[in-house]
């Protein structure tokens with residue numbers, strides 16, 4: 001059986017599944033139930049002090065995007081950091097940590113951008129026995145207008161400065177949580193590293209408006225006729241989060257910087273993908289809010305089965321395994337040629353592949369009078385649109401052409417090996433030689 005235990009910045013947990021700082025980790029009642037369900041760790045809902053009092057809206061705080069089956073795909077929120085008293089949270093953290101010493105408890109913090117404020121709160125957290133702190137430089141609404149959250153996370157110099165204050169004032173490991181609301185995620189990550197961060201976690205939520213009430217003419221969620229932008233999360237943000245995690249993981253200066261991957265993790269497979277792209281563990285919020293704490297049991301058994309099938313005994317064998325295969329476009333092998341194939345036994349003759357290809361792509365699918373759909377190899381560029389619009393799993397696949405075969409579209413012979421591709425004009429070395 002694969003061993004799922006992880007050690008992240010020196011913090012041990014029985015599995016790589018942590019709950020992210022959010023409503024699921026807002027109080028002792030939740031966190032105890034989460035640990036009973038099997039979560040390996042939590043990042044406690046962000047605590048703050050020394051700023052103006054935190055008062056949440058008393059109207060809808062969430063907006064959403066759904067798929068056709070009403071499955072929640074994206075969640076938008078306008079919630080602030082915890083509105084519970086600091087001393088209550090600290091007391092509860094201490095009690096839970098005492099009772100679950102094998103689980104990770106990291107405390108998320110957000111205080112004003114003054115060294116004194118950080119100096120004051122850190123010893124209070126240390127005293128609870130918590131395993132570490134996560135600096136919330138990410139929340140994009142409410143707190144950012146007060147000069148905190150993403151207002152710090154969007155300025156690398158501030159990230160570096162605050163991280164340094166924290167490292168100078170605590171012995172606890174420090175994880176810096178990054179905002180995705182920035183052009184180049186490498187810059188805040190590098191700033192965190194310069195400030196001495198032990199790790200980065202990402203992503204926090206993405207600035208968003210999910211919908212507009214067309215009677216009230218106001219963004220939703222609407223509070224007394226007005227709406228504000230919120231933070232977007234859930235399955236819809238996973239591709240953005242994966243890319244940002246990978247960007248950091250493949251930057252040589254940050255090759256050793258641990259990453260906690262966050263954003264849309266709903267299944268074991270999502271988690272495995274984050275880990276393969278360099279995350280040492282994952283954090284989950286929306287999936288727990290949608291399906292409840294027991295979803296972690298599916299994640300644990302799924303990851304464990306997958307690792308067994310791959311003969312991986314420890315999570316360290318999975319972490320970063322896909323990073324070397326992440327390339328820039330110019331290094332992709334243009335000698336690789338595939339063609340779409342339609343499995344006639346699975347095809348339901350809906351015609352979606354035909355409509356998409358005929359109207360918007362390469363006119364590479366033929367439709368017969370009896371609605372049989374076939375691929376025209378001499379037009380197909382293997383773009384994959386037909387695969388993506390087909391409603392039947394595995395009905396359309398991309399088949400690689402063998403070496404020596406002639407592509408009927410271009411007349412080019414598929415070369416036998418990748419090395420020959422270096423003569424292709426897209427290869428920078430070949431382009432240089434041509435000059």
Ligand SMILES: Cc1cc2nc3c(=O)[nH]c(=O)nc-3n(C[C@H](O)[C@H](O)[C@H](O)COP(=O)(O)O)c2cc1C
Nearest residue numbers: 020021022046077203204233234263264284285286
């Ligand atoms: C209602 C809500 C409240 C949140 N509050 C916090 C918070 O207090 N601190 C924080 O760092 N992130 C907060 N987040 C962001 C999550 O921790 C997480 O980064 C984000 O939701 C992406 O993960 P997910 O796609 O699994 O939800 C909150 C998210 C939601 C939905």
